[in-house]
Amino acid sequence: MPDGQDLRLPATAAPPPLAAAWHGIARRAAVLVLLGLAWEGYGRWIANDLVFPTLSDTLAAFWRLTLSGELAARAAVSLQVLGLGYGAGLLLAALLVVFAVASRFGSELLSTLTAMFNPLPAIALLPLALLWFGLGTPSLVFVIGHSVLWAVALNAHSGVQAIPPTLRRVGENLGLRGWQLTLRILAPAALPAIIAGLRIGWAFAWRTLIAAELVFGTTSRSGGLGWFIYERRNNLEIADVFAGLLAVIAIGLVVEGVIFRALEARTVRRWGLQR
Amino acid sequence: MSTPVLELRDVSLGYRTATGWLTACEGISFSLAEGERLMLVGASGCGKSTLLGAVAGFHAPHAGQLLLDGRPVTQPGPDRMMVFQEFEQLLPWKSVADNIAYPRRLAGTPRAEGRREAETLIAQVGLTGFADAFPHTLSGGMKMRVAIARALAARPRVLLMDEPFAALDALTRRRMQDELLRLWRDFGFTLLFVTHAIEEAVALGSRILVLSPHPGRVQAVLDVPDTLEERAALEARIHRLLLPEEVALHA
Structure with a gap:
Protein backbone atom coordinates (compact mmCIF):
# COMPACT_ATOMS: atom_id res chain seq x y z
CA MET A 1 0.00 0.00 0.00
CA ASN A 48 57.08 40.33 -32.84
CA ASP A 49 55.04 37.87 -34.90
CA LEU A 50 57.87 35.37 -34.87
CA VAL A 51 57.77 35.00 -31.10
CA PHE A 52 54.28 35.73 -29.88
CA PRO A 53 51.49 36.63 -32.33
CA THR A 54 48.55 38.65 -31.02
CA LEU A 55 45.21 37.04 -30.27
CA SER A 56 43.65 38.70 -33.31
CA ASP A 57 46.39 37.32 -35.60
CA THR A 58 45.93 33.86 -34.08
CA LEU A 59 42.16 33.98 -34.49
CA ALA A 60 42.55 35.21 -38.06
CA ALA A 61 44.92 32.32 -38.80
CA PHE A 62 42.53 29.92 -37.11
CA TRP A 63 39.64 31.23 -39.19
CA ARG A 64 41.63 31.08 -42.42
CA LEU A 65 42.86 27.52 -41.73
CA THR A 66 39.35 26.43 -40.77
CA LEU A 67 37.86 27.87 -43.96
CA SER A 68 40.54 26.29 -46.13
CA GLY A 69 39.78 22.96 -44.45
CA GLU A 70 43.41 22.50 -43.50
CA LEU A 71 42.81 22.25 -39.76
CA ALA A 72 39.88 19.89 -40.21
CA ALA A 73 41.93 17.63 -42.49
CA ARG A 74 44.85 17.58 -40.05
CA ALA A 75 42.56 16.96 -37.10
CA ALA A 76 40.89 14.15 -39.01
CA VAL A 77 44.25 12.47 -39.57
CA SER A 78 45.10 12.81 -35.87
CA LEU A 79 41.71 11.56 -34.70
CA GLN A 80 41.85 8.60 -37.04
CA VAL A 81 45.19 7.48 -35.63
CA LEU A 82 43.92 8.22 -32.15
CA GLY A 83 40.85 6.07 -32.75
CA LEU A 84 42.99 3.14 -33.82
CA GLY A 85 45.32 3.45 -30.84
CA TYR A 86 42.49 4.06 -28.38
CA GLY A 87 40.55 1.09 -29.71
CA ALA A 88 43.60 -1.18 -29.52
CA GLY A 89 44.33 -0.01 -25.96
CA LEU A 90 40.72 -0.57 -24.86
CA LEU A 91 40.60 -4.04 -26.39
CA LEU A 92 43.78 -5.10 -24.59
CA ALA A 93 42.58 -3.49 -21.35
CA ALA A 94 39.26 -5.36 -21.57
CA LEU A 95 41.05 -8.68 -22.11
CA LEU A 96 43.44 -8.05 -19.22
CA VAL A 97 40.67 -7.00 -16.84
CA VAL A 98 38.43 -9.96 -17.71
CA PHE A 99 41.41 -12.25 -17.13
CA ALA A 100 42.16 -10.47 -13.85
CA VAL A 101 38.55 -10.79 -12.69
CA ALA A 102 38.42 -14.46 -13.64
CA SER A 103 41.62 -15.63 -11.96
CA ARG A 104 43.96 -14.78 -9.16
CA PHE A 105 46.95 -15.18 -11.47
CA GLY A 106 45.37 -12.70 -13.89
CA SER A 107 44.81 -10.25 -11.06
CA GLU A 108 48.44 -10.53 -10.00
CA LEU A 109 49.57 -10.15 -13.61
CA LEU A 110 47.49 -7.02 -14.08
CA SER A 111 48.64 -5.33 -10.88
CA THR A 112 52.29 -6.12 -11.63
CA LEU A 113 52.07 -4.87 -15.21
CA THR A 114 50.20 -1.69 -14.28
CA ALA A 115 52.67 -1.01 -11.46
CA MET A 116 55.49 -1.30 -14.00
CA PHE A 117 54.06 0.45 -17.03
CA ASN A 118 51.61 3.02 -15.65
CA PRO A 119 54.39 5.39 -14.48
CA LEU A 120 56.22 5.02 -17.81
CA PRO A 121 55.29 7.88 -20.15
CA ALA A 122 54.16 6.31 -23.42
CA ILE A 123 56.18 8.79 -25.44
CA ALA A 124 59.34 7.25 -23.94
CA LEU A 125 58.56 4.14 -25.96
CA LEU A 126 58.48 6.04 -29.25
CA PRO A 127 62.14 5.42 -30.16
CA LEU A 128 61.63 1.69 -29.63
CA ALA A 129 58.34 1.77 -31.54
CA LEU A 130 60.08 3.45 -34.48
CA LEU A 131 62.65 0.68 -34.45
CA TRP A 132 60.02 -2.05 -34.35
CA PHE A 133 57.30 -0.62 -36.57
CA GLY A 134 59.06 2.04 -38.64
CA LEU A 135 58.05 5.61 -39.36
CA GLY A 136 54.29 5.46 -39.66
CA THR A 137 50.88 4.85 -38.21
CA PRO A 138 51.73 1.52 -36.50
CA SER A 139 54.29 3.23 -34.27
CA LEU A 140 51.76 5.90 -33.28
CA VAL A 141 49.09 3.28 -32.62
CA PHE A 142 51.56 1.41 -30.44
CA VAL A 143 52.42 4.35 -28.20
CA ILE A 144 48.79 5.52 -27.98
CA GLY A 145 47.65 2.01 -27.16
CA HIS A 146 50.24 1.87 -24.42
CA SER A 147 49.15 5.21 -22.99
CA VAL A 148 45.49 4.12 -22.84
CA LEU A 149 45.88 0.51 -21.78
CA TRP A 150 47.19 0.88 -18.24
CA ALA A 151 45.02 3.77 -17.12
CA VAL A 152 41.85 2.04 -18.33
CA ALA A 153 42.81 -1.41 -17.02
CA LEU A 154 43.80 -0.06 -13.62
CA ASN A 155 40.54 1.87 -13.19
CA ALA A 156 38.28 -0.87 -14.49
CA HIS A 157 39.91 -3.47 -12.26
CA SER A 158 39.62 -1.39 -9.11
CA GLY A 159 36.03 -0.60 -10.13
CA VAL A 160 35.20 -4.30 -10.28
CA GLN A 161 36.88 -4.89 -6.92
CA ALA A 162 34.79 -2.11 -5.35
CA ILE A 163 31.46 -3.66 -6.37
CA PRO A 164 29.35 -4.31 -3.25
CA PRO A 165 29.33 -8.08 -2.52
CA THR A 166 25.52 -8.04 -2.33
CA LEU A 167 25.24 -6.99 -5.97
CA ARG A 168 27.47 -9.87 -7.04
CA ARG A 169 25.34 -12.21 -4.93
CA VAL A 170 22.19 -10.89 -6.59
CA GLY A 171 23.68 -11.78 -9.97
CA GLU A 172 24.55 -15.30 -8.80
CA ASN A 173 21.11 -15.65 -7.26
CA LEU A 174 19.58 -14.86 -10.65
CA GLY A 175 21.56 -17.80 -12.01
CA LEU A 176 24.28 -15.76 -13.74
CA ARG A 177 27.79 -17.17 -13.88
CA GLY A 178 31.09 -16.52 -15.60
CA TRP A 179 30.73 -14.42 -18.74
CA GLN A 180 27.09 -13.65 -18.12
CA LEU A 181 27.80 -12.40 -14.61
CA THR A 182 30.70 -10.29 -15.89
CA LEU A 183 28.76 -8.69 -18.73
CA ARG A 184 25.37 -8.26 -17.10
CA ILE A 185 26.32 -7.37 -13.53
CA LEU A 186 30.00 -6.60 -13.00
CA ALA A 187 30.57 -4.43 -16.08
CA PRO A 188 27.62 -2.06 -15.52
CA ALA A 189 28.28 -1.95 -11.78
CA ALA A 190 31.89 -0.92 -12.43
CA LEU A 191 30.90 1.62 -15.08
CA PRO A 192 31.68 4.78 -13.06
CA ALA A 193 35.28 3.58 -12.64
CA ILE A 194 35.43 2.40 -16.24
CA ILE A 195 34.31 5.81 -17.53
CA ALA A 196 36.85 7.53 -15.26
CA GLY A 197 39.48 5.26 -16.81
CA LEU A 198 38.28 6.09 -20.32
CA ARG A 199 38.56 9.81 -19.55
CA ILE A 200 42.09 9.53 -18.19
CA GLY A 201 42.98 7.22 -21.08
CA TRP A 202 41.65 9.75 -23.57
CA ALA A 203 43.68 12.58 -22.05
CA PHE A 204 46.85 10.47 -22.06
CA ALA A 205 46.24 9.31 -25.64
CA TRP A 206 45.59 12.79 -27.01
CA ARG A 207 48.75 14.25 -25.44
CA THR A 208 50.82 11.27 -26.49
CA LEU A 209 49.57 11.51 -30.05
CA ILE A 210 50.31 15.22 -30.44
CA ALA A 211 53.72 14.73 -28.84
CA ALA A 212 54.52 11.78 -31.11
CA GLU A 213 53.39 13.69 -34.20
CA LEU A 214 55.82 16.44 -33.33
CA VAL A 215 58.56 13.90 -33.99
CA PHE A 216 57.25 12.76 -37.34
CA GLY A 217 54.15 12.96 -39.49
CA THR A 218 52.50 9.91 -40.90
CA THR A 219 54.44 8.96 -44.01
CA SER A 220 53.73 10.19 -47.55
CA ARG A 221 50.48 12.14 -47.03
CA SER A 222 50.18 15.11 -44.70
CA GLY A 223 50.45 14.34 -40.98
CA GLY A 224 48.15 15.22 -38.12
CA LEU A 225 47.84 18.31 -35.94
CA GLY A 226 51.12 17.76 -34.13
CA TRP A 227 53.00 17.49 -37.39
CA PHE A 228 51.16 20.56 -38.68
CA ILE A 229 52.38 22.55 -35.67
CA TYR A 230 55.91 21.35 -36.25
CA GLU A 231 55.84 22.17 -39.97
CA ARG A 232 54.49 25.70 -39.47
CA ARG A 233 57.07 26.42 -36.83
CA ASN A 234 59.78 25.42 -39.32
CA ASN A 235 58.19 27.83 -41.82
CA LEU A 236 58.12 30.48 -39.07
CA GLU A 237 54.34 30.83 -39.44
CA ILE A 238 53.89 31.26 -35.72
CA ALA A 239 50.26 32.45 -35.85
CA ASP A 240 49.48 29.14 -37.57
CA VAL A 241 51.34 27.31 -34.80
CA PHE A 242 49.12 29.06 -32.26
CA ALA A 243 46.03 28.23 -34.34
CA GLY A 244 47.12 24.58 -34.35
CA LEU A 245 47.52 24.64 -30.57
CA LEU A 246 44.06 26.19 -30.25
CA ALA A 247 42.66 23.34 -32.33
CA VAL A 248 44.36 20.80 -30.03
CA ILE A 249 42.82 22.50 -27.01
CA ALA A 250 39.40 22.81 -28.65
CA ILE A 251 39.25 19.11 -29.55
CA GLY A 252 40.30 18.20 -26.03
CA LEU A 253 37.56 20.40 -24.57
CA VAL A 254 34.89 19.02 -26.88
CA VAL A 255 35.72 15.39 -26.10
CA GLU A 256 35.87 16.10 -22.35
CA GLY A 257 32.95 18.48 -22.07
CA VAL A 258 30.57 17.09 -24.67
CA ILE A 259 31.23 13.43 -25.36
CA PHE A 260 32.22 12.23 -21.90
CA ARG A 261 29.70 14.50 -20.19
CA ALA A 262 26.91 13.12 -22.38
CA LEU A 263 28.06 9.57 -21.73
CA GLU A 264 27.97 10.17 -17.98
CA ALA A 265 24.63 11.94 -18.05
CA ARG A 266 23.07 9.00 -19.91
CA THR A 267 24.55 6.36 -17.65
CA VAL A 268 26.13 6.75 -14.24
CA ARG A 269 24.47 10.07 -13.37
CA ARG A 270 21.07 8.83 -14.45
CA TRP A 271 21.52 5.73 -12.30
CA GLY A 272 22.64 7.67 -9.25
CA LEU A 273 26.04 5.98 -9.26
CA GLN A 274 27.72 9.36 -9.59
CA ARG A 275 26.54 12.73 -8.50
CA MET B 1 3.44 -37.81 2.07
CA SER B 2 4.73 -35.72 -0.81
CA THR B 3 8.37 -34.66 -1.13
CA PRO B 4 9.09 -31.52 0.89
CA VAL B 5 10.06 -28.45 -1.12
CA LEU B 6 13.23 -28.08 0.87
CA GLU B 7 14.95 -30.60 3.08
CA LEU B 8 18.12 -30.29 5.14
CA ARG B 9 19.64 -33.47 6.51
CA ASP B 10 22.30 -33.12 9.18
CA VAL B 11 23.82 -30.05 7.54
CA SER B 12 27.01 -28.57 8.98
CA LEU B 13 28.58 -25.36 7.78
CA GLY B 14 31.75 -23.56 8.56
CA TYR B 15 34.45 -21.41 7.14
CA ARG B 16 38.18 -21.14 7.26
CA THR B 17 39.49 -18.18 9.26
CA ALA B 18 43.00 -16.90 9.92
CA THR B 19 43.20 -19.01 13.08
CA GLY B 20 41.60 -22.17 11.71
CA TRP B 21 38.22 -23.70 11.03
CA LEU B 22 35.14 -22.04 12.44
CA THR B 23 31.94 -24.06 12.62
CA ALA B 24 28.93 -21.83 11.99
CA CYS B 25 26.25 -24.44 12.54
CA GLU B 26 26.11 -28.20 12.73
CA GLY B 27 23.69 -31.09 12.54
CA ILE B 28 20.84 -28.97 11.18
CA SER B 29 17.88 -30.97 9.91
CA PHE B 30 14.47 -29.69 8.93
CA SER B 31 12.07 -29.80 6.03
CA LEU B 32 9.80 -27.25 4.53
CA ALA B 33 6.45 -28.13 2.95
CA GLU B 34 4.77 -26.23 0.11
CA GLY B 35 3.31 -22.93 1.32
CA GLU B 36 4.96 -23.04 4.75
CA ARG B 37 6.56 -20.03 6.38
CA LEU B 38 9.55 -21.20 8.37
CA MET B 39 11.40 -18.65 10.49
CA LEU B 40 15.01 -19.22 11.51
CA VAL B 41 15.58 -17.40 14.80
CA GLY B 42 18.72 -17.11 16.81
CA ALA B 43 21.21 -14.75 18.38
CA SER B 44 23.83 -13.23 16.11
CA GLY B 45 26.59 -15.71 15.42
CA CYS B 46 24.34 -18.78 15.38
CA GLY B 47 24.99 -19.23 11.67
CA LYS B 48 21.45 -18.56 10.49
CA SER B 49 22.49 -16.31 7.60
CA THR B 50 25.25 -18.76 6.64
CA LEU B 51 22.61 -21.47 6.59
CA LEU B 52 20.36 -19.41 4.34
CA GLY B 53 23.33 -18.72 2.06
CA ALA B 54 23.92 -22.45 1.76
CA VAL B 55 20.27 -23.00 0.79
CA ALA B 56 20.74 -20.27 -1.83
CA GLY B 57 23.78 -22.18 -3.08
CA PHE B 58 26.37 -19.48 -2.32
CA HIS B 59 28.47 -21.94 -0.33
CA ALA B 60 28.40 -25.70 0.04
CA PRO B 61 27.84 -27.44 3.39
CA HIS B 62 30.85 -29.43 4.53
CA ALA B 63 28.62 -32.20 5.82
CA GLY B 64 25.05 -33.29 5.31
CA GLN B 65 22.58 -32.94 2.48
CA LEU B 66 20.61 -30.02 1.15
CA LEU B 67 17.74 -31.04 -1.11
CA LEU B 68 15.39 -28.92 -3.17
CA ASP B 69 12.45 -30.98 -4.42
CA GLY B 70 14.53 -34.03 -3.60
CA ARG B 71 17.54 -32.97 -5.67
CA PRO B 72 20.82 -31.82 -4.10
CA VAL B 73 21.51 -28.09 -4.24
CA THR B 74 24.78 -27.51 -6.09
CA GLN B 75 24.73 -23.90 -7.23
CA PRO B 76 22.74 -20.66 -6.87
CA GLY B 77 19.64 -20.25 -9.00
CA PRO B 78 16.42 -18.27 -9.35
CA ASP B 79 14.38 -21.19 -7.98
CA ARG B 80 15.64 -19.94 -4.59
CA MET B 81 15.34 -16.17 -4.95
CA MET B 82 16.80 -14.28 -2.04
CA VAL B 83 15.79 -10.95 -0.59
CA PHE B 84 18.85 -9.50 1.10
CA GLN B 85 19.02 -7.17 4.05
CA GLU B 86 20.88 -4.44 2.15
CA PHE B 87 18.87 -1.77 0.36
CA GLU B 88 21.45 -1.74 -2.42
CA GLN B 89 20.36 -5.05 -3.88
CA LEU B 90 18.59 -3.61 -6.91
CA LEU B 91 20.49 -3.15 -10.15
CA PRO B 92 21.01 0.64 -10.18
CA TRP B 93 21.14 0.78 -13.99
CA LYS B 94 17.67 -0.71 -14.38
CA SER B 95 14.34 0.97 -13.67
CA VAL B 96 11.94 -0.49 -11.10
CA ALA B 97 10.00 -2.34 -13.83
CA ASP B 98 13.17 -3.64 -15.49
CA ASN B 99 14.56 -4.83 -12.15
CA ILE B 100 11.37 -6.76 -11.46
CA ALA B 101 11.13 -8.14 -14.99
CA TYR B 102 14.80 -9.15 -15.06
CA PRO B 103 14.49 -12.73 -13.74
CA ARG B 104 11.76 -13.39 -16.31
CA ARG B 105 13.79 -11.76 -19.09
CA LEU B 106 16.74 -14.01 -18.21
CA ALA B 107 14.38 -16.97 -18.40
CA GLY B 108 13.51 -15.95 -21.96
CA THR B 109 10.18 -14.17 -21.45
CA PRO B 110 9.51 -11.61 -24.22
CA ARG B 111 10.01 -7.98 -23.24
CA ALA B 112 6.35 -6.94 -23.46
CA GLU B 113 5.16 -9.87 -21.38
CA GLY B 114 7.87 -9.31 -18.78
CA ARG B 115 6.83 -5.68 -18.57
CA ARG B 116 3.16 -6.62 -18.12
CA GLU B 117 3.99 -9.03 -15.33
CA ALA B 118 6.20 -6.42 -13.71
CA GLU B 119 3.39 -3.84 -13.82
CA THR B 120 1.08 -6.28 -12.04
CA LEU B 121 3.66 -6.97 -9.35
CA ILE B 122 4.39 -3.26 -8.97
CA ALA B 123 0.71 -2.70 -8.21
CA GLN B 124 0.71 -5.63 -5.78
CA VAL B 125 3.58 -4.22 -3.75
CA GLY B 126 1.99 -0.76 -3.75
CA LEU B 127 4.41 1.05 -6.05
CA THR B 128 2.02 2.06 -8.84
CA GLY B 129 3.48 5.04 -10.69
CA PHE B 130 7.08 4.11 -9.96
CA ALA B 131 7.64 1.64 -12.81
CA ASP B 132 10.13 3.88 -14.60
CA ALA B 133 11.85 5.31 -11.53
CA PHE B 134 15.48 4.37 -10.94
CA PRO B 135 16.36 2.66 -7.63
CA HIS B 136 18.43 5.57 -6.29
CA THR B 137 15.31 7.75 -6.19
CA LEU B 138 13.46 5.34 -3.88
CA SER B 139 13.37 5.17 -0.07
CA GLY B 140 14.66 2.10 1.78
CA GLY B 141 11.20 0.62 2.25
CA MET B 142 10.36 1.10 -1.41
CA LYS B 143 13.60 -0.57 -2.49
CA MET B 144 12.68 -3.51 -0.30
CA ARG B 145 9.27 -3.75 -1.97
CA VAL B 146 10.96 -3.84 -5.38
CA ALA B 147 13.34 -6.56 -4.18
CA ILE B 148 10.39 -8.63 -2.95
CA ALA B 149 8.50 -8.10 -6.22
CA ARG B 150 11.60 -9.13 -8.20
CA ALA B 151 11.97 -12.29 -6.10
CA LEU B 152 8.29 -13.15 -6.61
CA ALA B 153 8.59 -12.49 -10.35
CA ALA B 154 11.06 -15.38 -10.59
CA ARG B 155 8.38 -17.72 -9.15
CA PRO B 156 10.87 -19.38 -6.82
CA ARG B 157 10.25 -22.77 -5.20
CA VAL B 158 11.37 -21.20 -1.92
CA LEU B 159 11.57 -17.50 -1.18
CA LEU B 160 14.61 -16.79 0.98
CA MET B 161 14.70 -13.66 3.11
CA ASP B 162 17.75 -12.65 5.13
CA GLU B 163 16.62 -10.15 7.79
CA PRO B 164 15.01 -8.06 5.07
CA PHE B 165 13.33 -5.58 7.41
CA ALA B 166 16.12 -5.20 9.96
CA ALA B 167 17.38 -1.91 8.52
CA LEU B 168 13.93 -0.29 8.29
CA ASP B 169 12.41 2.04 10.86
CA ALA B 170 9.94 0.41 13.27
CA LEU B 171 6.83 1.80 11.56
CA THR B 172 7.87 0.75 8.06
CA ARG B 173 8.94 -2.63 9.38
CA ARG B 174 5.46 -3.31 10.80
CA ARG B 175 3.86 -2.25 7.55
CA MET B 176 6.19 -4.44 5.49
CA GLN B 177 5.46 -7.42 7.73
CA ASP B 178 1.72 -7.01 7.17
CA GLU B 179 2.26 -6.70 3.44
CA LEU B 180 4.45 -9.77 3.28
CA LEU B 181 1.64 -11.76 4.88
CA ARG B 182 -0.84 -10.28 2.43
CA LEU B 183 1.44 -11.23 -0.49
CA TRP B 184 1.77 -14.72 0.96
CA ARG B 185 -2.03 -15.03 0.97
CA ASP B 186 -2.09 -13.87 -2.69
CA PHE B 187 0.80 -15.99 -3.98
CA GLY B 188 1.04 -18.86 -1.50
CA PHE B 189 4.84 -18.98 -1.77
CA THR B 190 7.04 -21.12 0.46
CA LEU B 191 9.11 -18.93 2.73
CA LEU B 192 12.35 -19.41 4.61
CA PHE B 193 12.97 -16.27 6.65
CA VAL B 194 15.95 -15.43 8.85
CA THR B 195 15.52 -12.97 11.69
CA HIS B 196 16.95 -12.19 15.12
CA ALA B 197 13.71 -10.50 16.18
CA ILE B 198 11.45 -12.91 18.08
CA GLU B 199 8.30 -10.77 17.64
CA GLU B 200 8.91 -10.74 13.89
CA ALA B 201 9.26 -14.51 13.78
CA VAL B 202 6.01 -15.00 15.71
CA ALA B 203 4.20 -12.41 13.58
CA LEU B 204 5.27 -13.86 10.23
CA GLY B 205 5.91 -17.56 10.67
CA SER B 206 3.81 -20.66 10.55
CA ARG B 207 6.69 -22.50 12.21
CA ILE B 208 9.78 -21.29 14.05
CA LEU B 209 13.12 -22.98 14.24
CA VAL B 210 15.21 -21.72 17.15
CA LEU B 211 18.97 -22.02 16.78
CA SER B 212 21.40 -22.07 19.69
CA PRO B 213 24.55 -19.96 19.31
CA HIS B 214 28.22 -20.92 18.70
CA PRO B 215 27.86 -23.19 16.80
CA GLY B 216 24.23 -23.12 15.71
CA ARG B 217 22.23 -26.23 16.53
CA VAL B 218 18.49 -26.79 16.35
CA GLN B 219 17.25 -25.95 19.84
CA ALA B 220 13.52 -26.16 19.19
CA VAL B 221 11.00 -26.29 16.36
CA LEU B 222 7.75 -24.63 17.33
CA ASP B 223 4.40 -24.25 15.57
CA VAL B 224 2.96 -20.75 15.67
CA PRO B 225 -0.54 -20.81 17.19
CA ASP B 226 -3.49 -18.70 16.06
CA THR B 227 -4.64 -16.82 19.14
CA LEU B 228 -2.90 -13.73 20.43
CA GLU B 229 -2.52 -15.11 23.99
CA GLU B 230 -0.90 -18.28 22.74
CA ARG B 231 1.41 -16.25 20.54
CA ALA B 232 2.48 -14.09 23.47
CA ALA B 233 3.21 -17.26 25.41
CA LEU B 234 5.24 -18.59 22.50
CA GLU B 235 7.20 -15.36 22.31
CA ALA B 236 7.99 -15.59 26.02
CA ARG B 237 9.06 -19.20 25.58
CA ILE B 238 11.48 -18.35 22.77
CA HIS B 239 12.84 -15.51 24.89
CA ARG B 240 13.57 -18.02 27.63
CA LEU B 241 15.25 -20.32 25.14
CA LEU B 242 17.47 -17.64 23.66
CA LEU B 243 18.14 -15.52 26.74
CA PRO B 244 18.03 -17.78 29.81
CA GLU B 245 20.32 -15.48 31.88
CA GLU B 246 18.15 -12.45 31.30
CA VAL B 247 14.95 -14.29 32.19
CA ALA B 248 16.59 -15.61 35.36
CA LEU B 249 17.57 -12.06 36.26
CA HIS B 250 13.95 -10.91 36.06
CA ALA B 251 12.62 -13.88 38.03
Missing part, protein backbone atom coordinates in the same frame (compact mmCIF):
# COMPACT_ATOMS: atom_id res chain seq x y z
CA PRO A 2 1.27 3.47 -0.69
CA ASP A 3 2.13 5.01 2.63
CA GLY A 4 2.70 8.69 2.90
CA GLN A 5 5.95 8.59 4.78
CA ASP A 6 7.39 5.88 2.57
CA LEU A 7 6.62 7.37 -0.81
CA ARG A 8 8.62 10.01 -2.56
CA LEU A 9 8.26 11.24 -6.08
CA PRO A 10 11.03 10.10 -8.39
CA ALA A 11 13.73 12.64 -7.74
CA THR A 12 14.46 15.04 -10.53
CA ALA A 13 17.66 16.97 -10.10
CA ALA A 14 16.52 20.46 -9.19
CA PRO A 15 17.82 22.80 -11.89
CA PRO A 16 19.85 25.67 -10.51
CA PRO A 17 17.93 28.94 -10.58
CA LEU A 18 18.40 30.67 -13.92
CA ALA A 19 20.06 33.69 -12.31
CA ALA A 20 22.76 31.53 -10.70
CA ALA A 21 23.43 29.81 -14.02
CA TRP A 22 23.82 33.15 -15.75
CA HIS A 23 26.20 34.35 -13.04
CA GLY A 24 28.37 31.32 -13.64
CA ILE A 25 28.45 31.94 -17.39
CA ALA A 26 29.18 35.62 -16.88
CA ARG A 27 32.08 34.85 -14.53
CA ARG A 28 33.62 32.43 -17.00
CA ALA A 29 33.18 34.92 -19.87
CA ALA A 30 34.85 37.62 -17.78
CA VAL A 31 37.85 35.36 -17.16
CA LEU A 32 38.09 34.56 -20.87
CA VAL A 33 37.85 38.22 -21.87
CA LEU A 34 40.55 39.17 -19.35
CA LEU A 35 42.87 36.44 -20.61
CA GLY A 36 42.17 37.49 -24.20
CA LEU A 37 42.94 41.12 -23.43
CA ALA A 38 46.19 40.16 -21.68
CA TRP A 39 47.18 38.04 -24.70
CA GLU A 40 46.34 40.77 -27.19
CA GLY A 41 48.10 43.43 -25.07
CA TYR A 42 51.25 41.39 -24.61
CA GLY A 43 51.34 40.49 -28.33
CA ARG A 44 51.05 44.14 -29.35
CA TRP A 45 53.60 45.26 -26.77
CA ILE A 46 56.19 42.68 -27.85
CA ALA A 47 55.28 43.38 -31.51
